[in-house]
Amino acid sequence: MVRSGTLILNAAARLLLPLQLLFSLFLLLRGHDEPGGGFIAGLVAAGAFALYLFARGRRALSEMLKVSPRDLVGMGLLLGVAATLPAWWVGEPFFTAQWWTIPVIDFKASTPLIFDIGVYLVVVGSVLTAITALVKTDQEDDER
């Protein structure tokens, strides 16, 4: 039932996707101080990809994404676990947050940020896994 679609939707998806993704990154990075964060940003990004999927079909989405959404989930979990490790090197207990300032651009990098990116990827991956799986079976039903 999902037809890769109408002209307007098609054009809108193409124009909106980069904006939406940019917005989701913005939400992700500012999350520590302002409303936002990995979970919300992940939902925004997932919504953006869903729009693209509706407009242009599943194959176009998977070609653009290059990686399977399930791999995104795996990468997210890996980042989440990786964020627990740096505390070891300074001899602090498991999961203690570490902060580093990158000098030139004055950017505060931290394990919570890495962790938040992990959350982001898990959310995007999970939602997309569910949606693409549903679309896929739908298309199979259609072909019957």
Place this chain on the structure above:
Amino acid sequence: MQLAVLGGFVVAGMAPLLHHWFGARTPLVMALLPASLAAWLLGQWPAVAAGEVLLLEWAWVPGLDITLTFLIDGLAWLFAMLITVIGALVLVYSGEYLRGHRDLPRFLVVITAFMMSMLGLVLADNLVTLFVFWELTSITSYLLIGFNHTDLAARKAALQGLFVTVGGGLALLAGFAMLAVAGDSWSLAELTGRGELLREHALYTPLLVCVLLGAFTKSAQFPFHFWLPNAMAAPTPVSAYLHSATMVKAGVYLLARLHPALGGTDGWVITLSLVGALTMATGAFLAIQHTNVKKLLAYSTVMALGALTMLLGIGTEGALVAFVAFLLAHSLYKGALFMVAGILDHEAGTKDVTAMGGLRRVMPRTAAVAGVAALSLAGLPPLLGFVGKELMFASVLEASAWRPLILLLAFTAAFLTLAVAAIVALRPFFGAPRETPRVPHEAPHGMLAGPALLALLSLTFGLAPGLLDPLVRATVAGIGTGAGAEVHLALWHGVNLPLLLSLASLLLGLLAYRHWDRLRAWLARLEPLMARGPEAGYEALMAGLVTVAEWQTRMLQNGHIRNYLVVTLLVLVGLVGHALFFRHTFTLDFVLAVYFHEAVVAGLMIAGAVAACVMRSRLAAVAALGVMGFSIALTFVLFSAPDLAITQLLVETLTVILLVLVLFRLPRFATLSTPTERLRDLAVANLTGGLITLLMLAVLSGERLPRISDYMVANSQPLGHGHNIVNVILVDFRALDTLGEMFVLALAAIGVYAMLRFHAEAYDARHQAPSRERDDG
């Protein structure tokens, strides 16, 4: 050291990469890991020998009293040394045994991970850490036993080993929890010093039962001995490792470690010495019936584990010395013998001792190694096994409880083991040459090096047992309750009762060997009786488990969401209601001050909820639910929770997307439930809603508990470096919870994927649809 062990897991993960670089030499390269660990341990020897207890502290989760602290005393040192040295030899050996095997990288990954788990287990000071490593050994050994996963028997054996040991692990966890409560510490170093307190404690008996269950299942004590011989489905290097230095020794290690804390009571002494003696006799008795060389050895391991448990049960100073000597002797000869068994299998192509003969002419070196190791197994001079056996007999003679029975069982086990040793060492190598599936030839150096070294050590320590005195003294100091006594091992103790017992067992054993074939035929008649052993009990239990699972799935997981909801909500009502009305006194005192716009939002919510219930079209019901969702988001905005509002809005949006996708797949929107059921549902809904409302009001007006949010607000900026409290809580203060939720989310996604995919496959299968390309996009 902690870094080395944890880094070992990383090295394990890198095995495929290493294999890419080094090819067939990878096992040798990876053997450097345990070898260097052994070297490090050797460097600690002077301190350990001086009786020091090294505590390498490392806080892990201080809030939960979980540390990664390692404790190295004589006992831990001995086990760690066995694990690393035999581990390195096994790796070298497996490089030859599995040369060119397609799955060699996978094997290396799992066996290295197993090695590190085992090392962590014997070094851990914290009960929780020990338990985690304990379970890791169960899981990795499951993967090792089931290495040949295309073989049904291997899969079954692996699962059996897993069920038995993990089932015991569950009991152990409960035991550890009680131990920590009773001893008021999670640290083994502290608990071992609180024996008096623990033995007097009311929880002593239940905790002892739980801990013993864990240790007995792991160490294959009667009646849990059956999983170990079945685990022979593993490749031979694995058997050699599992049996000689690791896995099954974990239970024995735990018993030894807890001996100062829990030992010495009647319950401990009688249980351990009787179960141990019974296991000894059972193992030896079952061994003699088999012709498969690996099974013979496996059952003799059961016998040895029984002996070790029995010695810990007897618990006198002499018994503890015997424990250490026997443990070391067993590790050395059993490792060597299993590797020899692997050589026979590899070079001659059979594991059946009755199918081999005269091999000493073609494989003289293997025969020599087998002979030396078997002499130690038999407990004959001048091998270390003899020292161990003499000490064992001497200890049994000082047993305080049930001495005649224990002595009888131990003696039976000893002479049957001697027969087993004779079978293993003489049958394949002497007598007339026989046709074997492969043309036998001498083993390559890589395979012979390991067993030869172990056999040589058996011989050296047998000839000069005095070399072991410091080690035994240091170890016994860790297990024993008293001060380190004077320990002196010797080969020759003069003519005494243990020596006479040894002589008698030698004669009887040789007799049993001579008439082995007749004995076996005679024992085969007991087959029907054997079929009703503990293993049948295990089978029945598993079948019963499946039946119960099926029943409860039909009952509870019946696929109707409304039933799940009713059960969940009623449980919630019951628990919250109980806590609210019986645990707390609550007063409702609040001022109803509502602004107009707030009332409007609340009205919208109510209208949406009612409408969703009574709508006759699905689309309208969905829209009504949407109204409710957006009103909730609005509430969050009104009460200044922008993060929650955004999340709620996004979730509503995604819900719409998901609904659009499934809407056309849903059945007709019909009224499925009867009026009575609807009334019931209404009652449940009102009950839940009403109770939660009451709870909210009570929280707002009743006891003024300190507010958690105050802490978060005050510390979010100084500690978390962030102004958005919600985010700081999610990714910093409560990050562990978030991590758990990430895994839940990931599992849910995988569940959805699997369900839809397998549903589609089942559909295809039903409709015989032509197969279509399936990409995983």
